[in-house]
Amino acid sequence: MIIGLTGSIASGKSTVANMLREKGYPIVDADVIAREVVESGSPLLKKIQQTFGEEVLREDGTLNREQLGALIFGDEVKRQQLNELMHPAIRGRMVSQKEDYLTQGYQTVIMDIPLLFESKLQDYVEKIVVVSVTKQIQKQRLMARNELTEAEADARITSQLDMSIKEQGADAVIHNNDTVEETEKQLNAILENWQAVPR
Numbered sequence: 221m222i223i224g225l226t227g228s229i230a231s232g233k234s235t236v237a238n239m240l241r242e243k244g245y246p247i248v249d250a251d252v253i254a255r256e257v258v259e260s261g262s263p264l265l266k267k268i269q270q271t272f273g274e275e276v277l278r279e280d281g282t283l284n285r286e287q288l289g290a291l292i293f294g295d296e297v298k299r300q301q302l303n304e305l306m307h308p309a310i311r312g313r314m315v316s317q318k319e320d321y322l323t324q325g326y327q328t329v330i331m332d333i334p335l336l337f338e339s340k341l342q343d344y345v346e347k348i349v350v351v352s353v354t355k356q357i358q359k360q361r362l363m364a365r366n367e368l369t370e371a372e373a374d375a376r377i378t379s380q381l382d383m384s385i386k387e388q389g390a391d392a393v394i395h396n397n398d399t400v401e402e403t404e405k406q407l408n409a410i411l412e413n414w415q416a417v418p419r
Contacts, residue, residue, distance in 0.1 A: 221328045221416050222318065224345030226336035228380050230362035232396035232403065233351045237332045239404055243411075244418040246321040248314050250333045257309040258283045264309045271301055307339070314344070328416040337389055338381050347414060349407075350390035352383050357397050 225240070227233035241247055258265045260281045268288070269277055276288045292299040314331065321329045331345055342348065353361070355377070362373045387393050392410045396403045410416075 221347065221414065222345045223328060223330050223414075223416060224336050224341070224348045225330050225332045225351070226334060226348065226386065227351035227396075228353075228358065228383050228386065229376055230358050230365060231351045231353045231383070232361075233332070233334065235396070235400065236349075236351050236394060236403065236407060237330070239407055240330050245328055245330050246324075246326050246418070248317045248321070248329060248331045250310060250314060250331070250335075253310050253313045253317070254306065257306070257313055264305060267305050268302070271305065272298070311341075311344075326419055328418055337386055342389065347391040347416075348389060349392050349394060349410060350383075350386045351394045351396050352387055353396050355383070358383075 225233060225237060227236075237247055237249070258268065260283075265277075265283055268283065272288060272291055276284055276291065278284045288302070292302055314333075318329050318331065333339070333341055333344075336342065336345075336348065358377060359370065359373050362368060362376065363370065366373075368376070392413075394403060394406045394410070
């Protein structure tokens with residue numbers, strides 16, 4: 221079984237991913253892959269450099285994410301260009317990692333994809349778990365974690381797909397408003413219900 225794990229910023233998705241990791245489930249992490257595909261010397265980094273210019277590279281040849289972010293911020297055309305370069309590379313690596321785990325004999329693979337709905341990757345998974353929190357708790361956690369003002373936290377939250385829309389698209393929702401123990405109890409119930417064992 222391929223389970224997609226997603227949530228919104230500061231919802232606690234990483235906490236749930238770590239719980240799954242500790243239970244022995246293999247995790248395909250889209251964020252990690254997004255960093256790997258643009259490592260120094262990679263073909264993708266070369267394409268990004270050709271498209272956006274030398275200034276997106278640091279002196280040591282690594283990607284200057286801040287510079288690239290500043291370039292595409294508010295520029296829909298450039299953002300689209302970057303997505304067209306990044307997405308196929310990330311998706312290809314995600315699929316091959318998933319296949320590797322299945323070949324190794326895992327019965328359940330977790331695909332940790334923060335922007336699962338935004339990137340329309342529902343077809344890549346069989347079941348979707350959304351980690352959800354109330355807006356108030358989400359804002360408090362985000363402000364504390366990233367040292368943001370309320371306005372900055374609000375801006376980041378509203379830039380993402382609304383949590384209620386993600387919940388509607390989920391096969392199961394973990395409400396992460398309470399203790400870690402309570403969150404894990406919900407996770408265990410879902411895994412048991414789906415009979416999703418690692419091996």
